Amino acid sequence: MKFIKKITKLGLLLIGLFILFNVSMYVYCLITPKMEINKAQSYYLYDNNGQEFMSNGNEWISLDNISDYLIDATLSTEDKYFYMHFGFDYPRIAKAVITNITTKSMSEGASTITQQYARNLFLNFDKTWSRKLDEAMLAFELETHYTKDEILEGYLNTINYGGVFGIENASKYYFNKSASNLTLAEASMLAGIPQSPSNLSPINNPEAAKERQKIVLTLMKNNDVITEEEMNEAYNTELTYYGKTSDNDLKYINYFKDAVIEELYSINSIPDSLIETGGLKIYTTLDLDAQEKLETAVIEQMDEESELQVAGMMMDPEDGAIMALVGGSNYTKSQFNRATNATRQVGSTMKPFLYYAALESGFTSASAFTSEKTTFTFSNDQSYSPKNYNDKYAEGPISMGAAIAYSDNIYAVKTNLFLGEDMLVNMASRVGITSELTAIPSLALGTEEISLKDMLTGYSAFANMGYKVEGHFIERIEDSNGNVLYEYKNKKESILNSSTTYILNEMLTYTYDNAFIDYNYPTLISLLPQITHKYAIKSGTTNTDVWIIGYNQDAVLGIWNGYDDNRELSSEDNGHHKNIWINTMESYFKDVETNWYEKPENVVGVLVNPITGKLANDGDEKTKIFYFIKGTEPYSNDNTPNLDSVFNETNN
Numbered sequence: 001m002k003f004i005k006k007i008t009k010l011g012l013l014l015i016g017l018f019i020l021f022n023v024s025m026y027v028y029c030l031i032t033p034k035m036e037i038n039k040a041q042s043y044y045l046y047d048n049n050g051q052e053f054m055s056n057g058n059e060w061i062s063l064d065n066i067s068d069y070l071i072d073a074t075l076s077t078e079d080k081y082f083y084m085h086f087g088f089d090y091p092r093i094a095k096a097v098i099t100n101i102t103t104k105s106m107s108e109g110a111s112t113i114t115q116q117y118a119r120n121l122f123l124n125f126d127k128t129w130s131r132k133l134d135e136a137m138l139a140f141e142l143e144t145h146y147t148k149d150e151i152l153e154g155y156l157n158t159i160n161y162g163g164v165f166g167i168e169n170a171s172k173y174y175f176n177k178s179a180s181n182l183t184l185a186e187a188s189m190l191a192g193i194p195q196s197p198s199n200l201s202p203i204n205n206p207e208a209a210k211e212r213q214k215i216v217l218t219l220m221k222n223n224d225v226i227t228e229e230e231m232n233e234a235y236n237t238e239l240t241y242y243g244k245t246s247d248n249d250l251k252y253i254n255y256f257k258d259a260v261i262e263e264l265y266s267i268n269s270i271p272d273s274l275i276e277t278g279g280l281k282i283y284t285t286l287d288l289d290a291q292e293k294l295e296t297a298v299i300e301q302m303d304e305e306s307e308l309q310v311a312g313m314m315m316d317p318e319d320g321a322i323m324a325l326v327g328g329s330n331y332t333k334s335q336f337n338r339a340t341n342a343t344r345q346v347g348s349t350m351k352p353f354l355y356y357a358a359l360e361s362g363f364t365s366a367s368a369f370t371s372e373k374t375t376f377t378f379s380n381d382q383s384y385s386p387k388n389y390n391d392k393y394a395e396g397p398i399s400m401g402a403a404i405a406y407s408d409n410i411y412a413v414k415t416n417l418f419l420g421e422d423m424l425v426n427m428a429s430r431v432g433i434t435s436e437l438t439a440i441p442s443l444a445l446g447t448e449e450i451s452l453k454d455m456l457t458g459y460s461a462f463a464n465m466g467y468k469v470e471g472h473f474i475e476r477i478e479d480s481n482g483n484v485l486y487e488y489k490n491k492k493e494s495i496l497n498s499s500t501t502y503i504l505n506e507m508l509t510y511t512y513d514n515a516f517i518d519y520n521y522p523t524l525i526s527l528l529p530q531i532t533h534k535y536a537i538k539s540g541t542t543n544t545d546v547w548i549i550g551y552n553q554d555a556v557l558g559i560w561n562g563y564d565d566n567r568e569l570s571s572e573d574n575g576h577h578k579n580i581w582i583n584t585m586e587s588y589f590k591d592v593e594t595n596w597y598e599k600p601e602n603v604v605g606v607l608v609n610p611i612t613g614k615l616a617n618d619g620d621e622k623t624k625i626f627y628f629i630k631g632t633e634p635y636s637n638d639n640t641p642n643l644d645s646v647f648n649e650t651n652n
Contacts, residue, residue: 043275045260047286048321048475054257059168063153066167067182072226073191074156076219079113083148114139116194117155161193162201163335174202176242184230185237188216203241203332243332250288252295255327259340260284260473269486270477279480285321285473290314290555290588294324297583301576304330308573311338311560312580314588315456317463317551319490320471322453336564343435343449344562347540348407348523349547350424350446352504353458355400357427358415359500365507365626366613366634368397368642369414376413376441384441386413389541392520397642399613401626405510405522407539409445416444418643430495431458432468446540455549456558462505462536463551465597466496499600503627508536508550515610515624524548527582533589534596539578543568548581552594557585599627606633 044055063071075082111119118138142151156179161170167190171179175186182190192212193200202209217231226234260282264275274280294312302310312326327337336342358367371394375385386409393410394402403411416424421439428437428450435450437443457471470491477486510516512524512531523539537550544566549558559577562569599605607616610624615634628634 043261043264043280043282045257045286046281046283047288048284048323049288050283051288053286053288054253059166059172060157061168061179063149063156065178065180066153066156067179067187069184069187070156070167070179070182070191071152072223073184073187073216073220074113074152076223076225077191077216078116078194080219080223082113082152085112112139113155114142114151117151117158118142159194160197161190162197162204172242173244174241175239176244183234183237184226185213185234185239188220188234189213189239192216202239203243204335241332250291250295251299252326252328252331253291254331254335255337255339256284256286256291256322256325256473258327258335258337259322259325262340263473264477267474267477267486274479274485280485281478281480281482282474283476283478285316285323285475287314287323290324290584293588294326294557294580294584296587297580298326298329300583301580302329307563308576309338309562309564310576310580311342311452312584313339313452313456313558314584315460315471315556317460317469317553317556319492320457320460320469321475322471322473323555334564338560339452341451343451344545344560345446345448345542346450346455347446347542347545347547348409348412349455349538349540349549349558350428350444350448350450351404351407351412351540352462352508352538353427353431354412354415354419354424354444355404355507356462356496356500356504357419357423358400359503360497361419361423363400363415364613364628364632364634365401365503366399366608366628368399368613369403369411370394370396370642370644371398371403371408371410372396374410374414376417384413386410386442386445389523390520394519394611396612397644398611399608399626401507401510401613401624402516402611404507404538405513405516405610406520407511407523412444413441414644416441428458430468431461432470433458446542452558452560455547456556459549459551459556459558461496462501462508463553463556465498466494466501468493468495499603499629502597502600502603503629505536505597506627508538509534510610510624511537511539513610513624515622518611518622524578527578530582530586532586533594535585537581541574545569546574546577548577550581550585552589553597554594555585555588557581559584602630603627604630604633608634 044052047053146154156167158166161167161174164170164173167179170190170193171177171182174190175182189202189209192209192215195212199205200209200212214235217226217235220226221228221231264270264282265272294314298310298312302308306329308329310326310329312324313322314324315322325339327339328334371388373387373393375383377383388409389407398406398408398411400411402408421441421443424443425437425439433450433454435448435454437448440447453471457469460469461467472488474486475488476484478484511522512528513522514525514528516522517525524537533552535550535552537548540547545560545562546569547558547560549556551557559581561573561577605625605627607623608614608626609616609620610622610626613626615636616623
């Protein structure tokens with residue numbers, strides 16, 4: 001009996017403390033200033049001409065203009081006692097606490113709409129007790145100062161619907177209509193997304209979204225807001241999705257937007273709290289014309305239903321401004337940005353870095369190695385037997401110019417070993433490649449993985465005649481009042497010799513030069529009929545990846561194709577990247593006069609046999625002007641020796 005009395009007293013004490021706590025919180029919130037709700041949690045994106053091209057500003061609409069179906073679906077799913085509690089559903093909280101204690105986790109939640117709204121406005125999504133306490137305080141504030149309708153209106157205008165925030169934005173994105181006109185089928189589909197926005201978007205994951213819609217409709221029926229007949233009819237209605245967030249017709253612009261926001265959060269001078277407050281004006285590097293040309297080329301070549309992926313990026317080599325971006329073949333299916341976040345084997349697009357290092361180390365465009373089947377044997381009894389594409393070899397000495405034109409692998413590995421494998425690793429780091437590369441013989445053939453963004457940063461040093469730049473998406477950030485919060489400072493650094501760079505740039509035009517049609521064909525000769533401007537271009541091919549990167553003074557463009565699961569490419573998969581590249585560059589520079597690089601005064605041109613690199617004579621069917629630093633040019637065939645003898649001595 002005494003035990004029961006003690007339990008009763010303890011229970012009454014706890015109830016009293018509970019009531020006292022709630023009354024105290026209410027009084028505290030009542031006497032504190034009204035918490036202002038920011039209805040404009042947004043940012044506005046501008047292109048490089050200062051024109052707004054996208055924003056995530058929530059198009060705020062009143063509760064009266066939101067479909068009753070959507071309101072009922074949300075209440076039934078998220079908080080059916082919303083209009084009956086003071087911000088907290090205590091029975092649900094008690095159940096969740098017991099579950100979390102017994103399972104020793106924070107897996108069970110019992111957040112009301114008020115708590116979720118408080119979290120959306122001011123907090124992060126960490127499942128910690130401190131965050132829960134902050135959330136509770138803010139929920140009290142909301143319930144004290146705002147009506148239930150105002151809280152529900154705010155919640156629906158800020159909640160995450162699969163990367164689209166606010167019900168009006170979501171309605172227009174998914175169904176191209178206002179939230180006031182949503183049908184039961186549409187409303188029940190949207191109401192299911194907030195539970196797991198990244199996994200329940202009907203565009204990204206239609207099967208999971210459909211299962212969630214069924215749960216929403218069942219809850220609505222159980223709460224007597226719809227009949228069973230209405231439930232079945234809505235569930236069986238086939239929905240068509242619109243899938244656009246802006247007025248322009250650019251299908252891949254969201255990849256660029258995502259990259260901008262990722263960079264935004266990396267800028268230390270802009271605190272996350274300021275970003276969350278909203279109203280930021282972000283002036284980006286986007287060139288809408290370049291983006292449109294790149295997207296058109298991708299759409300013409302890529303099948304959205306295929307699993308073959310694509311990444312494309314155009315960069316201004318002068319300052320590293322990223323002008324255009326495609327991060328995948330279908331944004332609605334996959335938001336992973338393969339242009340900025342994926343690293344892949346780069347194949348022979350690695351070779352220009354090697355050959356610049358070779359030129360800097362005393363090689364010339366005429367320096368020759370023998371191209372033949374070769375097995376390289378090392379001191380640890382290991383061997384390496386690279387092969388040329390299609391197993392074609394000169395069976396004799398070829399010049400560096402020819403090695404670039406044919407992308408000769410034997411020449412590349414010999415050069416890498418001759419210089420020492422560390423030199424290529426150091427060269428890559430020097431031009432801005434951040435991947436940790438291994439000093440191995442096959443690095444010359446691009447067996448290491450690098451991102452497209454890093455590769456374009458590296459190639460920009462060639463395109464701008466020797467300066468290291470930083471690839472970036474944001475030029476300037478202002479607050480809602482126009483105050484400048486951040487401005488990009490061009491960190492241009494001279495790292496390469498302009499004369500040596502000029503010679504390399506000239507050699508990278510040999511990849512589509514018919515003067516090299518001989519025992520083999522230049523790797524990009526198929527593009528020659530479409531080329532109306534002069535470009536430096538290099539392609540790269542592995543079993544799983546195909547690349548092409550090329551440039552002039554005004555733009556560097558890189559295209560990649562491959563599969564996310566690294567499966568081997570088929571013959572049908574090859575060629576898209578080249579077509580995308582040439583179509584983009586030629587359309588972007590159509591009717592535009594472009595200038596090639598001016599030859600430095602200490603560079604001279606000499607007429608040679610392009611295959612062997614020896615001085616041209618009357619018997620040569622083909623001749624080509626090769627470029628040399630003054631004093632290194634051949635004056636007789638005796639001073640253009642085959643380097644194999646030196647290579648063999650060095651490696652024995």
